[in-house]
Amino acid sequence: MSGRSERSRSAQQPYGKDGEPRGRPGKPGRGERLADWADGRLGINTLAKAQMRKIFPDHWSFMFGEICLYSFLILILTGIYLTLFFEPSGVEVVYDGSYVPLKGITMTRAYESTVDISMEVRGGLLIRQIHHWAALVFVAGMLVHMMRVFFTGAFRKPREINWLFGWTLLMLGLITGLTGYSLPDDMLSGTGIRFAQGAILSIPVVGTYLAMFLFGGEFPGHDIISRLYPIHVLLLPGIMLGIVVAHLILVFYHKHTQFAGPGRTEKNVVGAPFLPIYIAKAGGFFFLVFGVLAIMGAVATINPVFAIGPYRPDLVSTGAQPDWYLGFSEGLIRVMPSWEINIAGHTAELGVFIPFMLFPLIMAAIAVYPFVEAWVTGDKREHHIADRPRNAPVRTGIGVAWLTLYGVLMIGGGNDLWATHFRLSINAITWFVRIAVFVAPALAFFVTHRFCLGLQRRDREKALHGRESGLIKRLPHGEYVEVHEPLTQAELYTLTAHEQITPYEVGPLVDEHGVARPVTRGMRLRARLAKAMYGPGAQVAKPTAEEYLQVHRGEGTHH
Numbered sequence: 001m002s003g004r005s006e007r008s009r010s011a012q013q014p015y016g017k018d019g020e021p022r023g024r025p026g027k028p029g030r031g032e033r034l035a036d037w038a039d040g041r042l043g044i045n046t047l048a049k050a051q052m053r054k055i056f057p058d059h060w061s062f063m064f065g066e067i068c069l070y071s072f073l074i075l076i077l078t079g080i081y082l083t084l085f086f087e088p089s090g091v092e093v094v095y096d097g098s099y100v101p102l103k104g105i106t107m108t109r110a111y112e113s114t115v116d117i118s119m120e121v122r123g124g125l126l127i128r129q130i131h132h133w134a135a136l137v138f139v140a141g142m143l144v145h146m147m148r149v150f151f152t153g154a155f156r157k158p159r160e161i162n163w164l165f166g167w168t169l170l171m172l173g174l175i176t177g178l179t180g181y182s183l184p185d186d187m188l189s190g191t192g193i194r195f196a197q198g199a200i201l202s203i204p205v206v207g208t209y210l211a212m213f214l215f216g217g218e219f220p221g222h223d224i225i226s227r228l229y230p231i232h233v234l235l236l237p238g239i240m241l242g243i244v245v246a247h248l249i250l251v252f253y254h255k256h257t258q259f260a261g262p263g264r265t266e267k268n269v270v271g272a273p274f275l276p277i278y279i280a281k282a283g284g285f286f287f288l289v290f291g292v293l294a295i296m297g298a299v300a301t302i303n304p305v306f307a308i309g310p311y312r313p314d315l316v317s318t319g320a321q322p323d324w325y326l327g328f329s330e331g332l333i334r335v336m337p338s339w340e341i342n343i344a345g346h347t348a349e350l351g352v353f354i355p356f357m358l359f360p361l362i363m364a365a366i367a368v369y370p371f372v373e374a375w376v377t378g379d380k381r382e383h384h385i386a387d388r389p390r391n392a393p394v395r396t397g398i399g400v401a402w403l404t405l406y407g408v409l410m411i412g413g414g415n416d417l418w419a420t421h422f423r424l425s426i427n428a429i430t431w432f433v434r435i436a437v438f439v440a441p442a443l444a445f446f447v448t449h450r451f452c453l454g455l456q457r458r459d460r461e462k463a464l465h466g467r468e469s470g471l472i473k474r475l476p477h478g479e480y481v482e483v484h485e486p487l488t489q490a491e492l493y494t495l496t497a498h499e500q501i502t503p504y505e506v507g508p509l510v511d512e513h514g515v516a517r518p519v520t521r522g523m524r525l526r527a528r529l530a531k532a533m534y535g536p537g538a539q540v541a542k543p544t545a546e547e548y549l550q551v552h553r554g555e556g557t558h559h
Contacts, residue, residue, distance in 0.1 A: 057258035088229035090222035107310035129297035190311025202352035331409030393452035503530035
């Protein structure tokens with residue numbers, strides 16, 4: 001009784017005779033006091049309790065977004081190092097450095113400082129190459145990450161804004177890559193700037209003024225490098241960093257999407273907590289990405305400006321190719337016929353202007369797709385379960401068609417290299433690309449659509465009859481059948497958990513009183529698109545519980 005009373009008195013009096021909290025061996029440490037001080041003013045402990053245990057699902061495809069993030073961080077770290085030694089100046093000097101093949105050659109200070117970084121700065125060439133490889137991986141990671149989001153329908157409500165953030169990051173990544181690629185002022189990057197200047201000049205009426213303003217006079221001028229430098233190292237990275245932070249905040253707030261499976265619904269998340277499991281895995285993956293990029297920078301030469309030589313406006317390097325992510329735009333221009341027209345004394349270079357404008361239009365179509373699909377379906381609900389690409393054949397077909405168009409135009413952007421390496425006619429390659437631009441995406445869509453429907457039919461048969469075992473059994477009346485193993489409930493759920501949307505229909509043109517209903521063109525267009533995307537020809541009906549029971553009672557096909 002006395003022991004119980006003593007315990008109750010201790011609970012009522014949390015502090016001992018010495019003024020220290022009960023249960024503590026002594027005074028709190030300096031770190032604990034600092035944490036208490038910060039929590040009393042910032043509420044960090046409350047925020048951490050609410051958010052640090054947030055659950056994140058686990059799937060290998062989610063790592064693409066992490067690769068983008070870590071590549072971006074590596075770009076910032078290596079870029080800071082390179083800014084300490086690079087001089088963005090177009091002033092011409094005579095090289096007198098340690099690289100003998102370039103001695104006595106006139107070049108800009110920007111090119112000279114790039115060669116000095118590669119040859120004289122300790123670790124400079126390695127950092128340059130890591131920076132360049134990280135840029136390529138960053139853009140590639142964003143493209144693959146967005147395709148993962150697109151094919152799985154992870155852009156649906158409430159993630160449309162995050163889709164736009166990702167799209168903006170991709171566009172800014174392309175522009176940042178172009179500006180950084182142009183800074184060394186070697187023969188290859190100078191050819192790229194010349195290409196960009198020609199595209200700007202093709203803009204009717206204002207193109208000449210824009211080019212003169214950007215270059216500070218006639219091409220190449222002395223101002224372009226010094227103007228691209230702050231854009232590349234300050235403006236664009238600052239904007240991208242802000243969008244990355246906003247993107248991650250929305251991912252944290254909306255929850256991560258997850259694939260269908262047992263126990264997974266639109267209202268829960270099955271996975272590991274952010275702290276300590278997810279953050280430990282993420283930290284390890286960051287160093288893995290950094291290590292791979294470091295190995296690539298050490299063993300795989302990229303952009304050897306010292307071997308290419310400084311830029312000269314009267315020369316064009318043979319086999320000049322942009323980084324892969326800009327091959328799309330160059331392919332558009334290379335295969336376009338050289339059309340031009342004269343209007344009111346102005347020459348319009350349609351052979352350059354049309355493909356120059358097609359590139360942003362194609363990218364804009366990607367940006368607005370989530371809103372178009374939401375309008376067609378009329379779906380206002382939140383979606384946290386990712387689709388299997390096969391269950392959305394039209395969307396998957398559109399994505400594959402876009403990737404096919406990208407690949408075809410990449411061939412067009414490198415038509416000279418294809419011709420020289422494979423001993424082909426450059427005219428034949430150009431005409432192949434001109435035709436394939438229209439034929440290949442349509443063919444890719446058709447094949448992908450049919451392939452997805454075939455996979456849906458296979459899933460339906462698998463759900464109804466089970467998995468093929470490879471065992472052949474002879475029935476009493478002499479028929480041979482293959483024995484099928486029944487699926488587990490978890491496997492059945494995964495195969496049948498997806499929704500099948502009922503396409504929107506305009507309905508009767510007159511109401512019950514015989515009065516004509518107002519049917520707008522938008523309603524008709526929406527009905528046609530809904531039928532094409534979700535009609536009977538776009539999805540295979542899921543097996544019902546009645547069909548499943550009928551088969552397993554022996555009333556259907558043998559199994």
